[in-house]
Amino acid sequence: MRIVLISLTFNAFWFAAVLGQNSMLPFLVLALIGAVLLDRGVLFAVPLFTLIGIAGDTVLIHLQILKFETSFMPLWLGFLWAGFGTYIWLVRDWLITKPFWLLVATGAVGGAGSYLGGARLGAVEFSMSPTSTALVLAAAWFIYSTVFLVILKRLSRKGEACLKPHLSMTEKPLAEKE
Numbered sequence: 489m490r491i492v493l494i495s496l497t498f499n500a501f502w503f504a505a506v507l508g509q510n511s512m513l514p515f516l517v518l519a520l521i522g523a524v525l526l527d528r529g530v531l532f533a534v535p536l537f538t539l540i541g542i543a544g545d546t547v548l549i550h551l552q553i554l555k556f557e558t559s560f561m562p563l564w565l566g567f568l569w570a571g572f573g574t575y576i577w578l579v580r581d582w583l584i585t586k587p588f589w590l591l592v593a594t595g596a597v598g599g600a601g602s603y604l605g606g607a608r609l610g611a612v613e614f615s616m617s618p619t620s621t622a623l624v625l626a627a628a629w630f631i632y633s634t635v636f637l638v639i640l641k642r643l644s645r646k647g648e649a650c651l652k653p654h655l656s657m658t659e660k661p662l663a664e665k666e
Contacts, residue, residue, distance in 0.1 A: 491582050498575040502602065505568040506611045516567040523574045530574050533643060537573025540635060542566055544628055553624055554603070555613040580640045588637060595633025600625035 501519055504512045523530050546561055548554045556562050576583065583591060603625050606612045614621040 491579055494575065494578050498571060501571040501575075502568065505564050505571065506606045506609050509562065509564040509611065513564060513567065516564070516571065520567070520570055520574060523578065527578060530577055533577045533639075534570055534573040536639065537576065537636060538566065538570045541569035541572065541632065544632060545569070548624075548628060552615045553621065555615055576636055576640065580644060583637070584641055584644055591637055592630060592633045595636075596626045596630040599629025599632060 497519075501516065504515050504519075508515070520530075520534075542561060542565075545554060545565065549556070549559075549561055556565075600622050603612060604618070604622060607614060616624070
């Protein structure tokens with residue numbers, strides 16, 4: 489049930505960002521603050537995911553694959569990346585149990601589909617044909633998904649290592665027990 493609620497919340501966040509754009513920035517900020525209250529790990533992980541997404545989309549904007557009203561990435565899109573990073577962080581335990589190939593394929597199709605949906609809602613324009621754009625975006629999202637999943641798995645392993653019990657103060661090291 490937690491995964492469903494977090495997913496529905498992210499969909500509302502996506503629609504607010506895409507439809508409201510900069511006019512919805514206060515809502516987007518409040519939603520991200522709410523996520524921090526749910527899981528403080530968001531503060532550590534999300535900036536990394538956000539920077540990767542912004543860097544990738546900046547390349548797509550520079551190549552004129554994505555076109556916005558301004559020549560640079562709109563602020564609301566940066567917040568959308570932060571929202572996506574928050575989403576995958578909050579559902580990471582569920583994600584990392586799924587087959588890698590399935591997640592990457594779903595990410596490629598779903599990520600490209602989100603941009604195509606954004607275009608239908610007037611948030612972005614494309615310079616290429618819809619088919620060519622979909623293929624380029626699917627390739628970009630294949631890369632995003634792969635990178636994000638590798639990072640999630642590494643961060644999850646580091647988190648597990650931190651949770652492993654260490655020698656208590658009363659327990660003697662193995663060398664002293666002999």
